[in-house]
Amino acid sequence: MEDTFKLVVPCLLGVEGLVGDELRHMDAQNVEPQNGRVLFDGDAAMLARANLCSRYGERVLVQLGSFRALSFEELFQGVKALPWERWIGKNDAFPVKGSSLNSKLASVPDCQSIIKKAIVERLKQKYHVNWFEETGALYQVQFLLMKDVVSIMIDTSGAGLHKRGYRANATDAPIKETLAAAMAYLSRVRSDGVVVDPFCGSGTILIESALYAMNIAPGLRRHFAAERWEGMGPEIWQREKERAQDLVRRDTGFTCYGYDIDGAAISLTLENAKKAGVISCLRAEKRDITAFRPAGERGNVICNPPYGERLLDLKEAEDIYRTMGTVFAPKQKWSYTIISPDETFEDCYGRKADRRRKLYNGMIKCQIYMYYKS
Template identity: 45%
Template sequence: MEQQITLIATSAMGLEALVAKEVRDLGYEAEVDNGKVTYSGDLKAICRSNLWLRTADRIKIKVGEFKAETFDELFEKTKALNWGDYIPELAEFPVTGKSVKSKLFSVPDCQSIVKKAVVEKLKKHYKKQTDWYTEEGPVYKIEVALLKDVCTLTIDASGAGLHKRGFRVAQGEAPLKETLAAALVKLTNWTPDKPFVDPFCGSGTIPMEAALLGQNIAPGFNRQFVSEDWEWIGKSLWNEARMEAEDLAKYDQPLDIKGFDIDHRMVEIASNNAEEAGLGDIISYKQMQVRDFTAKSQYGVIVGNPPYGERLGEKKEVEQMYREMGQAFAGLDTWSVYILTSHPDFEKLYGKQATKKRKLFNGFLKTDYYQYWGKRPPKNS
């Protein structure tokens, strides 16, 4: 195995720049494209990326990229790659695929051809006969992705998506992905010395991501990854990466993080999730309507993902809640407020034009992230 490999951190649309900054903060040079960030690193980069990237969807190893307009081309060019460097003799390697604006548009056929090509290469690599291959070992999920006749072949190094932090006990009807919640926090001006409030906390995802960020806890620290079973990475590199994460965590950093929700059941779920994550002493949850919110501290940050009014019969109720929110927050001129919603008239209902708006996708739903920047504290003389 070569010590330098090419990695791809996949990203939700609109979050690529955030993912790239996280990659650069880990010490790697990043190249940004739609839905992905590409970079090079050593084997330990696989471990560190999985553990630390808060806003990426998953980490993939790029095995090869080439133009393919015919099935013969796809087969021969796939077979020419060094699959034996990555996939051991008894490994399980399912093949998934996707094709966009390409001559090879049949995804099942592309998957089948890639599978056959990899098997042929591995038979030659391990000097085996025709009827040899049994898939009983660790999993190496291959993806064949075709875009405008360019084929990219990758191996998934994450397993479950990176949004699965490993500690959510329960959730509500429309839970926010942890990766998007982390992005919402990172797009604010919040620092750990200021109060942080989520007035629509649901199952508590946003406050928990704020707590992880505030104490510099690696978001993947409490879960396992498929590449931990890969012998050519080795347990020692994973142990080193986890020790680094442990050393960099700031468990003594005091935080003032609160979550409110109108539904007492969600408050209970959020509290249980925080306890499971080891954050129960850091975050406080309470049942409360947004119209009743008051702030004791002079400076702070509010981040909310309220109901959007998408469902039939909810629209008027949600719009009234947006008006009440605007009234409750009107006097908080030293607080910064950040609200994610798909409602096109949010600013009108809230009663104030945002300082800045950013388009983001909550799943497949187009939303805007409305940012209201509060006055800054005076500089110490």
């Protein structure tokens, strides 16, 4: 395996800058944010570190190469020329998946087949075998065809990085963990601060805020595909896990409060917080939004309120927005960060946001509305 290689972190549209900043903070080299992804250079230790510590990225990929392909023959030869034997052993599994956008080679199944065949032909020559059992470690090959340029990658993460390991169960229409973490960052959550979510659901925003405030690496409680790879031995992962553990701040004084009208959601929030290791700083109870009051000297309200696509009743959603506009009273040292896909949110809420930011919750285009002026 090479000492250093090109790595890629795909991410939700709108958080590329956050991913770039956190990678630089991890000491990644040549960080280059692009549309929906961030490229950087790193070694095996950086590969492990990015998997363990990235709050906003969706997964970590090794980029083997990039080239132009207008025909299946060009695709085949371009893939075959890549150094697959540096990564994939003769017993390892290497399934192929990917996507094609605005490219002449538009058939994804055909591209999958050609890429698989090219890898097999390369490895046949290198290992002098005619058949690959693929019973070993998983090397998930991914390709992206964009405007006739092919990027060929191997996924190091396995399950997406948003799967932190604490949310086995979730309420309807949960917010993605990576997006919740981004909201905590954008809200400038303090290590000694207070975060309140009056629509806490399964507790994702509260838990991600706590992990952020205490600097707990989000990947510490899960495993990654590359842990089984040759050249990515357990000592590398152990070293990076110990590094991440050393950076945890347990004595911060951070507290978060979750409220929801659904008692089952409260139970789920507490259960997930326990799995995430942040139960000591989290309180949750059944309470309606009408009872909310900004108590204390300072705090951040961060929430993903029910909206039309989730409730199937737009009027009910708009009524909730109006109530929020009333109970989320401007108060010095208090801020309110709200995500919604509803273009009429500010009209119902009753005030224009002090700042807005466009982000995606899955495939749903949303706005984050930030209120912090008293």
